Amino acid sequence: MTEKPIQLGLAGLGTVGSGVYETLCRNHALLEARSKIPFRLKRIAVRNLEKPRETVVPRELLTDDWQDLVNDPEIDIIIELIGGTRQAYDLVTLALRAGKPVVTGNKALLAEYGAEIFKLSAEMGTPIYFEASAGGGIPIIQSLQNSLICNHINSIVGIINGTSNYILSAMGEHGADYADALAQAQKLGFAEEDPSLDVNGWDAAHKALILAMLAYGTTISPDKIYVRGIENITSRDFEFAKKLGYTIKLLVVIRYHEGQEDALELRVQPCFVHDWHILASVNGVFNAISVNGDIVGETLFYGRGAGKNPTASAVISDIITAMRESRYPEYHTGFNPYAKACGIMHINDTVTPYYVRFQVADQPGVIAEIARILATFGIGISATSSAPSHIDEGGAPWNDLVFILHSCPWGQLQKALEEITRISCVAAEPRVLRIEHLLPQS
Numbered sequence: 150m151t152e153k154p155i156q157l158g159l160a161g162l163g164t165v166g167s168g169v170y171e172t173l174c175r176n177h178a179l180l181e182a183r184s185k186i187p188f189r190l191k192r193i194a195v196r197n198l199e200k201p202r203e204t205v206v207p208r209e210l211l212t213d214d215w216q217d218l219v220n221d222p223e224i225d226i227i228i229e230l231i232g233g234t235r236q237a238y239d240l241v242t243l244a245l246r247a248g249k250p251v252v253t254g255n256k257a258l259l260a261e262y263g264a265e266i267f268k269l270s271a272e273m274g275t276p277i278y279f280e281a282s283a284g285g286g287i288p289i290i291q292s293l294q295n296s297l298i299c300n301h302i303n304s305i306v307g308i309i310n311g312t313s314n315y316i317l318s319a320m321g322e323h324g325a326d327y328a329d330a331l332a333q334a335q336k337l338g339f340a341e342e343d344p345s346l347d348v349n350g351w352d353a354a355h356k357a358l359i360l361a362m363l364a365y366g367t368t369i370s371p372d373k374i375y376v377r378g379i380e381n382i383t384s385r386d387f388e389f390a391k392k393l394g395y396t397i398k399l400l401v402v403i404r405y406h407e408g409q410e411d412a413l414e415l416r417v418q419p420c421f422v423h424d425w426h427i428l429a430s431v432n433g434v435f436n437a438i439s440v441n442g443d444i445v446g447e448t449l450f451y452g453r454g455a456g457k458n459p460t461a462s463a464v465i466s467d468i469i470t471a472m473r474e475s476r477y478p479e480y481h482t483g484f485n486p487y488a489k490a491c492g493i494m495h496i497n498d499t500v501t502p503y504y505v506r507f508q509v510a511d512q513p514g515v516i517a518e519i520a521r522i523l524a525t526f527g528i529g530i531s532a533t534s535s536a537p538s539h540i541d542e543g544g545a546p547w548n549d550l551v552f553i554l555h556s557c558p559w560g561q562l563q564k565a566l567e568e569i570t571r572i573s574c575v576a577a578e579p580r581v582l583r584i585e586h587l588l589p590q591s
């Protein structure tokens with residue numbers, strides 16, 4: 150290899166940045182041999198030059214000004230791993246304007262500013278790569294872009310937040326309650342100190358937006374996705390789920406409904422999943438994404454969705470693609486050359502079966518009255534379950550009544566529930582979870 154090495158500028162030396170640095174050093178020869186392109190890491194921008202680091206980096210590589218990377222005419226490719234959206238936005242847009250390809254893993258940035266950034270990338274003819282933005286070490290982005298290129302994507306359904314999956318797994322497997330499972334996740338370093346984006350569903354939603362935009366070549370504003378988190382799931386819901394043959398998972402559902410005007414169903418929420426389905430056995434911090442294409446059929450991608458080395462693996466695959474495409478720019482096809490005109494389906498029109506748990510006063514006729522109202526809305530019941538009554542503070546007996554309901558639109562169920570909760574012996578706010586009917590694996 151006698152050609153001039155490609156020079157890289159890395160912004161951010163946190164968990165993922167250190168993993169990228171260490172792997173580039175450790176597997177440098179392997180990467181050059183496989184890519185047939187010589188490269189070197191020229192500069193690393195960090196916030197604080199004096200901060201003690203586990204990863205030892207030669208002092209002369211470091212700068213505390215990320216603009217040094219963009220302004221250095223010798224740096225060919227910028228790797229953005231600083232996180233957040235404010236500085237990352239400035240860095241990414243400046244780099245693209247300077248004609249320097251960008252590698253990023255910043256899902257929040259792409260979910261919020263993706264439309265603008267992809268447009269800028271196309272206008273400047275400067276690529277942006279983002280394998281690490283969804284699914285951590287799982288190669289889902291390049292699979293959608295390349296390996297599944299001949300498919301219309303029917304659906305993408307999966308578990309793409311490791312922290313919430315860890316919490317739900319602990320609740321399901323060990324009967325932990327939500328607060329204890331979250332505390333345990335924090336203690337083990339899986340959940341952030343502020344875990345809100347993980348548990349409220351928005352980390353998964355950012356990733357879902359990126360996958361949906363990529364699969365359908367469309368731009369989607371974050372206010373179009375329906376997002377619910379796991380904060381209100383209780384061990385009681387898990388008890389019923391188990392009894393009825395299910396578990397509970399925070400699922401991302403992206404599904405295309407051929408022939409409908411607003412064809413794209415797009416939501417993130419905790420769902421009942423049959424305990425025989427493969428997604429039910431994806432536990433702990435693991436992620437799994439099932440992609441259904443019209444040609445390939447059902448596929449499943451499984452792996453670590455976060456963490457230093459898995460995410461570094463994804464970032465480095467992008468660095469190599471960026472290097473190849475900067476040598477052979479004619480191969481770069483842009484963010485997504487294929488665009489499908491599709492509106493986002495209103496949540497009220499999305500159809501699934503449901504689990505509904507009512508807290509009711511233990512009185513004669515309650516079940517009959519609930520069933521009557523459901524019937525007036527055309528909603529069938531496929532199973533019921535209940536637990537022994539408990540006595541409230543005033544000495545009155547209450548119990549949990551669970552109904553598994555046949556498929557109906559979400560909006561129709563809401564109207565029925567509004568009427569049911571007007572019955573005096575039914576407590577407000579029943580617990581409702583969708584039952585996600587997934588294809589059996591054969």
Ligand code: HSE
Nearest residue numbers: 309310311312454455
């Ligand atoms: N906090 C995320 C998770 C990883 O728990 O999956 C980064 O998106």
